[in-house]
Amino acid sequence: MSHAPLEPVTTPNPLSFMNKLGPLVSFYQPPEASSTRADHQPRLIIVASWTDAKDTRIAKYTTKYRAMYPAAQILLLRNTMSCQFRPSQIGPAMKVATHVVRAAFQTAVSSSSPPLLIHIFSNGGSSSVANLYEQFATTAGHNEDKRLPPHATVFDSSPGIYQITRAVAYMNVGLPYFQQLMAAPFWYAFAVFWSAGMALRFLPNSLEHWYKSHNEHVGNAAEVRRVYIYSADDAIIDHKVIEAHASEAKRKGFSVALERYEGSAHVAHLRKDEDRYWGIVRRAMETYRLER
Secondary structure (H helix, E strand, O other): OOOOOOOOOOOOOOOOOOEEOOOOEEEEOOOOOOOOOOOOOOOEEEEEOOOOOOHHHHHHHHHHHHHHOOOOEEEEEOOOHHHHHOHHHHHHHHHHHHHHHHHHOOOOOOOOOOOEEEEEEHHHHHHHHHHHHHHHHHOOOOOOOOOOOOEEEEEEOOOOOOOHHHHHHHHOOOOOHHHHHHHHHHHHHHHHHHHHHHHOOOOOOHHHHHHHHHHHOHHHOOEEEEEEEEEOOOOOOOHHHHHHHHHHHHHOOOOEEEEEEOOOOOOOHHHHOHHHHHHHHHHHHHOOOOOO
16 A cells, blocks of 8 residues: 655745845835824834844744734844854845835824834844944935934844853854853853954954944934843843943933843843733833934
């Protein structure tokens, strides 16, 4: 008795609703995208994912955003390990994203909430958005604003700076405990070498540049509110570094809120308390002041 061969089971891509515009950029436009007044409804949401984030993890956020703000367009900015070691490739990849942002705001905005929501995850997302500031400013025409449209920013486990122990923790992600022990001498040697290279200026300190850009770059000058979601239990991003960034932002006049979780790991705050997490995002959109 013969049996028909079993068909391989394929899992549908949870991000198949998005159109890929480039290696790091995807875009979703709903059937009826918002272009007029819609209180507390962003016209565009930028999701800047962490390094090498899996589609299933990203989809937890994009799916919720489609439910919360069904008329909003969604722009996904990805990041890879290659981007972290060769940061010069990020900027050119963000050029296509600037076209999407400008196209979304060709008509006037009339809303009591920020028309743009930017959601940044870890240093991967921080690097994408920092390069978006740069590309948006440098590609602006003579009569175009160099600033991104008025927006609220959600920083999830971000931004961070280079620290040797945190760099080792980052490189250990996904490795079994025994392999982490075996790799530790190599990781520490590599991290010390990289630190020395930055100190001697033959390697770029990209993390510091991206870290500063959120408080200093003209491309972010129209931000109207930001919130940091973070935890002291994050092994990759030091919570004190995030709090220092928030303090500096306040001194520079940004509207800042801090939401500290207890017991949640890096980019895992959503899993710790989902209701609280999305409540934070809603408040970021609804608590709005036009000028800072």
